[in-house]
Amino acid sequence: MSKSKHMLKGIASAILPGLGQAFNKQFIKAVVFFGFFALLIGIELGTSRYFTDYDSYIKMEQDQNSGVGEMFTDSFAKNFYLLYQNQVFLDEIDPIEAFDEFYAIESLDADGFTIRDLVDFTANDIVAHSTPRYFLLVDDLIVSGTTGRTSDTGEIDEVNDLIIGEDDAAIAAKDFREVVTGMTVYVVGGHEYYTLTSETEDTLFINVDDPDDIIDEVDDDQSYYRTGTFYYHPATDKVYIECTSADSVLSSGVYRYTNITDSTDFIDATDEANDALVASLKKLKSKARRSSTPTV
Amino acid sequence: MIYIQYVPEVDYRKDAGYNATEFSMYLRNYITKRANAATSGLTSKNYNRFLLEVYFSVHPELRTDFEENYYNWFHDTAGFFVKGFWSVITLGKTDKQYYYYNSLHDALKSVRFVEGGITYTPVTGVLDYTPLIGHTSQFLLISGLISTLLFVYFIFIWIWSAWDAYATSIRYAATKVRVTDKEWFLNVYAHGFEYIMILPALFVITFISIMPIVFGFLIAFTNFSGFDTDTGRFVWVGFQNFARIFSFGEGIPFAETFWKVLMWTVIWAIASTTTVFFGGMFQAVVISSERVPFKKFWRTLLILPWAVPALISQMAFSIIFSEHGVVNEILQGIGVYDVLNNWGMLGVEYSESAMTAWQKFIWLGQENIQWFNNPQNEWFVRIVLIVVNIWLGAPYFMALMTSIMTSIDKTLYEAADIDGATPNQKFKFITFPLIMYSTAPILVMTFSGNFNNFGVIYFITQGGVGTGDISRAYAGDTDILISWMYTLTVTKRVYNMASVFSILIFLLVGSIAAWNFSQTRAFKED
Numbered sequence: 001m002s003k004s005k006h007m008l009k010g011i012a013s014a015i016l017p018g019l020g021q022a023f024n025k026q027f028i029k030a031v032v033f034f035g036f037f038a039l040l041i042g043i044e045l046g047t048s049r050y051f052t053d054y055d056s057y058i059k060m061e062q063d064q065n066s067g068v069g070e071m072f073t074d075s076f077a078k079n080f081y082l083l084y085q086n087q088v089f090l091d092e093i094d095p096i097e098a099f100d101e102f103y104a105i106e107s108l109d110a111d112g113f114t115i116r117d118l119v120d121f122t123a124n125d126i127v128a129h130s131t132p133r134y135f136l137l138v139d140d141l142i143v144s145g146t147t148g149r150t151s152d153t154g155e156i157d158e159v160n161d162l163i164i165g166e167d168d169a170a171i172a173a174k175d176f177r178e179v180v181t182g183m184t185v186y187v188v189g190g191h192e193y194y195t196l197t198s199e200t201e202d203t204l205f206i207n208v209d210d211p212d213d214i215i216d217e218v219d220d221d222q223s224y225y226r227t228g229t230f231y232y233h234p235a236t237d238k239v240y241i242e243c244t245s246a247d248s249v250l251s252s253g254v255y256r257y258t259n260i261t262d263s264t265d266f267i268d269a270t271d272e273a274n275d276a277l278v279a280s281l282k283k284l285k286s287k288a289r290r291s292s293t294p295t296v
Numbered sequence: 297m298i299y300i301q302y303v304p305e306v307d308y309r310k311d312a313g314y315n316a317t318e319f320s321m322y323l324r325n326y327i328t329k330r331a332n333a334a335t336s337g338l339t340s341k342n343y344n345r346f347l348l349e350v351y352f353s354v355h356p357e358l359r360t361d362f363e364e365n366y367y368n369w370f371h372d373t374a375g376f377f378v379k380g381f382w383s384v385i386t387l388g389k390t391d392k393q394y395y396y397y398n399s400l401h402d403a404l405k406s407v408r409f410v411e412g413g414i415t416y417t418p419v420t421g422v423l424d425y426t427p428l429i430g431h432t433s434q435f436l437l438i439s440g441l442i443s444t445l446l447f448v449y450f451i452f453i454w455i456w457s458a459w460d461a462y463a464t465s466i467r468y469a470a471t472k473v474r475v476t477d478k479e480w481f482l483n484v485y486a487h488g489f490e491y492i493m494i495l496p497a498l499f500v501i502t503f504i505s506i507m508p509i510v511f512g513f514l515i516a517f518t519n520f521s522g523f524d525t526d527t528g529r530f531v532w533v534g535f536q537n538f539a540r541i542f543s544f545g546e547g548i549p550f551a552e553t554f555w556k557v558l559m560w561t562v563i564w565a566i567a568s569t570t571t572v573f574f575g576g577m578f579q580a581v582v583i584s585s586e587r588v589p590f591k592k593f594w595r596t597l598l599i600l601p602w603a604v605p606a607l608i609s610q611m612a613f614s615i616i617f618s619e620h621g622v623v624n625e626i627l628q629g630i631g632v633y634d635v636l637n638n639w640g641m642l643g644v645e646y647s648e649s650a651m652t653a654w655q656k657f658i659w660l661g662q663e664n665i666q667w668f669n670n671p672q673n674e675w676f677v678r679i680v681l682i683v684v685n686i687w688l689g690a691p692y693f694m695a696l697m698t699s700i701m702t703s704i705d706k707t708l709y710e711a712a713d714i715d716g717a718t719p720n721q722k723f724k725f726i727t728f729p730l731i732m733y734s735t736a737p738i739l740v741m742t743f744s745g746n747f748n749n750f751g752v753i754y755f756i757t758q759g760g761v762g763t764g765d766i767s768r769a770y771a772g773d774t775d776i777l778i779s780w781m782y783t784l785t786v787t788k789r790v791y792n793m794a795s796v797f798s799i800l801i802f803l804l805v806g807s808i809a810a811w812n813f814s815q816t817r818a819f820k821e822d
Contacts, residue, residue: 005465006462006465006466006469007462009461009462009464009465010458010459010461010462010465011458012461013457013458013460013461013462014454014455014457014458017453017454017457017458018457019461020457020458020460020461020462020465021457021460021461021464023461023465024461024464024465024468024474025474026464026475026476026477026480027477028477028478028481029460029477029480029481033453033456033457033460036450036453036454036457037450037453037454037457039450040377040447040450043375043376043377044375044376044377044378045375046375047375047376047379048373048374048375048376048378048379049372049373050373050374050375054367054372054373055363055367056362056363056364056365056366056367057363059366059367059372060366060426060428061345063428063429065427065428065429066426066427066428067340067341067344067421067423067426067427068341068344068345068348068426069339069341069342069344069345070341070342070345071342071345071346071349072327072342072346076330080323080326083326084322084326093322094318096318096319096322098319099319116349118323119346119349119350119353120353121319122319122320122323122350122353122404123350123351123353123354124353125317125319125320126314126315126317126320126350126354126400126403126404127304127314127354128317129314129315129317130302130304130314130315131302132302132303132304133302134299134300134301134302135299135300135302136297136298136299136300137298137299137300162299164303174297174299176299176301239298260298261298
């Protein structure tokens with residue numbers, strides 16, 4: 001008998017355990033070896049998802065920590081449009097032109113107006129109304145609860161607004177300086193200075209009005225905290241930043257109002273003579289002010 | 297002119313947030329109305345999904361990244377073995393990811409509103425962001441090792457199967473006798489009985505013993521260090537961690553600290569072993585002297601420290617020798633402090649520049665003697681530790697040597713007496729060599745034990761001054777390698793370096809132990 005026949009039986013079992021034994025007519029042994037092989041394959045297949053659909057979205061929905069569930073269906077989008085159309089027809093709401101245009105195009109697709117189309121339109125719509133830009137503080141803020149021309153609508157003031165990405169040259173030319181907020185400041189020569197720890201761990205003091213004016217020591221007799229709250233004085237068209245000082249461990253009171261463009265100009269809030277002036281200040285509120293800092 | 301900078305998002309994080317629009321308000325109210333309908337089944341989870349989808353449409357690059365990376369074929373679709381191989385090789389591919397869509401909240405978050413006289417309540421539980429857990433390398437490595445080791449068993453059976461088919465065929469060709477299945481199984485049982493018996497134990501040991509050892513070993517070749525990698529991803533770095541032992545002056549000073557700690561560990565192991573060994577021998581010789589009365593009483597008394605659980609006595613020492621502890625009170629009370637003050641060992645303010653080396657060497661503390669927490673005089677603390685350890689370790693050797701001494705043949709001493717030997721000579725030429733002969737292997741094992749004597753170091757000094765200080769790679773003054781590793785893993789989670797050190801300890805102590813065993817007669821006769 002040729003040697004290759006023995007080899008072939010070995011190879012047969014190497015490919016499928018038990019097969020070579022079957023050729024040797026040892027069937028029980030073949031079943032035992034094949035049983036182990038079947039167990040190996042069984043474990044592999046049983047713990048896998050080879051035969052089910054799975055992707056990032058399904059995985060996210062199944063993840064208990066994600067807090068995310070199933071997406072609305074396409075019929076949700078269609079029902080939404082039907083209600084919208086109905087309300088427009090009954091004059092309950094004004095038509096939204098951009099949406100109508102978008103729908104006119106997307107609904108002619110093979111798949112019609114899908115939830116993905118609705119999501120895409122919503123995203124584009126929001127982004128279009130949220131142009132990153134610089135806008136005039138006093139113009140656009142809500143003054144004492146009365147809405148002026150506000151940024152909240154996303155409306156762009158073509159004359160005064162500087163749009164990031166479009167008017168970059170004009171923005172650079174303005175050479176903006178951020179207003180210092182949320183810092184303890186020290187007074188030296190009438191100017192306020194805030195502290196910064198340099199890379200070499202030295203404490204530096206920087207003039208809030210002039211970032212190039214850096215000194216390394218202050219007489220810290222007079223220090224107080226610049227808050228992030230701004231006040232507008234209509235008569236002089238000045239904007240002040242509220243500064244507080246600790247009255248005791250537990251409470252702090254308004255110490256003074258500093259002009260945000262010039263820290264030598266301030267209203268002493270502790271002086272009763274200024275009470276009338278302080279009362280005429282109007283608190284500024286702005287959506288954008290939440291985290292963006294006014295820039296002089 | 298004063299401008300406000302308005303930027304909705306910076307680096308995908310909310311800055312000012314996106315503005316609400318006419319359409320977005322209409323849409324969010326529509327969804328809120330749907331959610332208010334009792335039959336809708338619409339939950340905050342659906343709402344979060346909606347916000348996330350809009351967020352993805354605002355940032356298509358995030359959507360692409362999410363679709364490509366969050367789901368991974370090997371991690372999520374493949375079965376136990378394929379996933380296991382992939383895990384061990386790659387240690388995971390996807391990082392944790394947070395999608396912050398709270399920048400959309402002004403525009404799209406569900407709010408309370410009134411329409412047609414009906415008040416609609418907002419959908420509650422809307423999130424600011426969606427956290428997505430990526431791949432956790434730690435778990436992947438463990439499960440990968442389990443599946444790989446299990447696979448090795450299957451591979452063994454597979455190869456056996458091939459070899460058996462080949463061998464059976466050859467035998468049949470040669471003998472023309474077909475071995476029946478029953479004969480074959482009986483044959484396997486008869487010839488492989490010991491292997492069959494040992495197999496279940498081996499199988500269990502593979503997963504409860506070999507797997508953890510391999511895991512701990514492999515950690516040394518990763519950057520598994522710090523709290524991020526504890527719950528997230530780490531990668532293979534080859535021998536980088538071993539190279540760090542020799543790279544001085546880079547990052548956390550593991551190199552400098554390692555050699556310092558290793559030196560102290562070796563000194564500690566040698567000093568504590570010799571003091572304990574000869575301390576025990578001294579006690580044994582004294583007690584066994586014929587002139588000592590009440591031998592049993594003394595023996596019982598001296599064995600007591602060994603009988604008390606070591607942890608208790610170590611804690612007790614820690615308290616007794618604390619800065620305001622009993623020892624200091626007594627020393628102060630009997631006037632030892634005054635003497636020390638006169639000698640300049642106490643009461644002097646420590647100064648790096650003004651003191652001489654001798655003054656620094658004898659400095660015990662400023663107000664009180666700082667036995668275990670002396671920040672300036674680390675060798676003082678170390679010597680105290682070695683002395684305290686005598687009390688804890690000597691009784692064992694005393695008991696051991698007493699029994700050895702009683703078993704020494706009395707005729708040897710009688711012969712020595714006849715030859716006119718002095719007691720010193722009897723000790724030098726009979727007692728000492730016989731004791732050493734029986735205890736030398738134990739001496740070497742005690743060295744290995746003290747090399748890893750975590751209890752004495754950690755429970756008495758907690759590693760000493762400077763433990764957990766990053767500028768000294770978290771090692772305290774009295775830390776030996778094993779207690780340093782404790783700090784590294786349990787509190788600082790620098791697993792990779794700890795694993796490197798454990799491998800080095802294994803090599804060092806293991807080779808000493810192996811050498812020791814190879815010298816013993818029992819091993820040679822095996």
